Amino acid sequence: MVGQQHIVRTLRNAIEMDRVAHAYLFAGPRGTGKTSMAKILAKSLNCERGPTVEPCKICESCRSIHDATSIDVIELDAASHRGIDDIREIRDKVALRPARGRRKVYIVDEAHMLTKEASNAVLKTLEEPPEHVVFILCTTEMQAMLPTIRSRCQRFVFFRPGLPELGTVLHRISEAEKIDIDPAAITLVARVANGSFRDAVSTLDQLATACDGRIGVADVRELLGATDGEALFRAIDRVADADAAGTLRLVAELVDGGADLGSLTSDLLGHLRAIFLCQQLGELPADIPATDDERARLLAQAERLDGVAVHRLVDMLRDVLDQVREGADPRLPLELALVRACRPEGDTSLAALEQRVARLERGGGTAPAAAPAKAAGPSSPPPAPAPPAEERRPAATAENWRELVLPEIGRRSPRLSALIKDASGIEIDREVVTVRFPASKAFSRQGAETEVNKRILAEALAATVGRPVEVRLDVAEGGEETAEPADAAPDAVPEDELLSQIKETFDAREIEEPLR
Numbered sequence: 001m002v003g004q005q006h007i008v009r010t011l012r013n014a015i016e017m018d019r020v021a022h023a024y025l026f027a028g029p030r031g032t033g034k035t036s037m038a039k040i041l042a043k044s045l046n047c048e049r050g051p052t053v054e055p056c057k058i059c060e061s062c063r064s065i066h067d068a069t070s071i072d073v074i075e076l077d078a079a080s081h082r083g084i085d086d087i088r089e090i091r092d093k094v095a096l097r098p099a100r101g102r103r104k105v106y107i108v109d110e111a112h113m114l115t116k117e118a119s120n121a122v123l124k125t126l127e128e129p130p131e132h133v134v135f136i137l138c139t140t141e142m143q144a145m146l147p148t149i150r151s152r153c154q155r156f157v158f159f160r161p162g163l164p165e166l167g168t169v170l171h172r173i174s175e176a177e178k179i180d181i182d183p184a185a186i187t188l189v190a191r192v193a194n195g196s197f198r199d200a201v202s203t204l205d206q207l208a209t210a211c212d213g214r215i216g217v218a219d220v221r222e223l224l225g226a227t228d229g230e231a232l233f234r235a236i237d238r239v240a241d242a243d244a245a246g247t248l249r250l251v252a253e254l255v256d257g258g259a260d261l262g263s264l265t266s267d268l269l270g271h272l273r274a275i276f277l278c279q280q281l282g283e284l285p286a287d288i289p290a291t292d293d294e295r296a297r298l299l300a301q302a303e304r305l306d307g308v309a310v311h312r313l314v315d316m317l318r319d320v321l322d323q324v325r326e327g328a329d330p331r332l333p334l335e336l337a338l339v340r341a342c343r344p345e346g347d348t349s350l351a352a353l354e355q356r357v358a359r360l361e362r363g364g365g366t367a368p369a370a371a372p373a374k375a376a377g378p379s380s381p382p383p384a385p386a387p388p389a390e391e392r393r394p395a396a397t398a399e400n401w402r403e404l405v406l407p408e409i410g411r412r413s414p415r416l417s418a419l420i421k422d423a424s425g426i427e428i429d430r431e432v433v434t435v436r437f438p439a440s441k442a443f444s445r446q447g448a449e450t451e452v453n454k455r456i457l458a459e460a461l462a463a464t465v466g467r468p469v470e471v472r473l474d475v476a477e478g479g480e481e482t483a484e485p486a487d488a489a490p491d492a493v494p495e496d497e498l499l500s501q502i503k504e505t506f507d508a509r510e511i512e513e514p515l516r
Helices: 005-016 034-046 060-066 084-093 116-127 147-151 163-176 183-193 197-210 217-224 229-240 244-256 261-281 292-304 307-325 331-342 350-362 398-412 414-420 439-448 451-465 495-506
Strands: 023-027 073-077 104-109 133-139 154-157 425-429 432-437 470-475
Touching: 005 034, 005 154, 023 034, 034 060, 034 073, 034 104, 034 133, 073 084, 084 116, 116 133, 116 147, 163 183, 163 197, 183 197, 183 217, 197 217, 229 244, 229 261, 229 292, 229 307, 229 331, 244 261, 244 331, 261 292, 261 307, 261 331, 307 331, 398 414, 398 451, 414 439, 414 451, 432 439, 439 451, 439 470, 451 470
Parallel strands: 023 133, 023 154, 073 104, 104 133, 432 470
Antiparallel strands: 425 432
């Protein structure tokens, strides 16, 4: 048994000390060895040389358990036998002693699929088990099991194997079965298996059938549509270099090579997750399937890319996958996502603004093209010196207030957007941004001045000016728009006109109450 050493150690001790429990619950992701471990435990208990931690595998009991023909080891698939009648049949036969072995072992696969009535019947059997019976319940969803069943079993959690464990199993099988396969191809198969022994072995078997000679990396990609890890590094390098044309040429190259763009998008998300973990943890976790060289390159890419760009590209690639699930061709959405990641200046979203600011702070931004120089006359003044870097921020004016800030406020809080849309403009004084309302909109200013609303305003404005700011709300004084005197009554509106306006605005209708 490769991996799961915590389970192997406990079961070995239980057999050697003759303290085998009457019920076990094996839980974990698919393909991690739950059913295989159950069969190994059954062999250990019923081997002619046992109970032993090293079953001989040659006696009648071991061979019949391996071939699934043993009358003392009963396997039940709860996905297809999930009813009360199936469990009643087990209860009727559980009292019978084993025919050949020492223990009668019931292996229930996908135990969480049992109906409530069937689960209660299993519970009754677990409460009063015969001494010669061992139940092994296997499930991929431990939380779906009844708490009363979980409490009566010894529980073991199976973890996904890492790349080294998967590679060990594949190497061992390829040597035993005389399969000629390149080590790099084994690494790719292990990566595609995504932590499942079963998927890795099935893929190796499929490759052995499909290929006549030595199995190489190209054979794995051709059969599974797997993305070459080098292509993922190249794609992210081009995003870090803001090379939009390079990303488009790379996509075209992969399409011409027969790559599955849906799989490419999924693999890019996995690659970005590794970069995200590097940025947050300062190192790559050990459970990430990557070679030493790939780990070094991931750390280097994590330093080149800013966190905002990673988050934004992840969001866009997730949108691409959603479109693929709906049946769309992934090429155009993927190309758009990569180009937008390279050129955030063409996007007016808050995430794009944050990426542009982060790029400027890292010194990786592309300077805008200079305007054509005019012919210098005799009285032309010398050019003004460039402002300091901290002052070269996106300008916050009345124009981009409405184009950039207001849409983001509306996305975060439609109510605040409705209150603040009539603000006359903003003023910036270093770390303070003043949002000014006309005198006639003093009520809107009062409604907008809450801690939550000011925080939303501060976040939207910070992305525009490029630094944290304090927000103040003010009312304009003087000018054409002045507050009306308190005693000034508005012009009277005829009742018919008022009713008409109410009906049109609120889609209302008149209701006449009956006379009483």
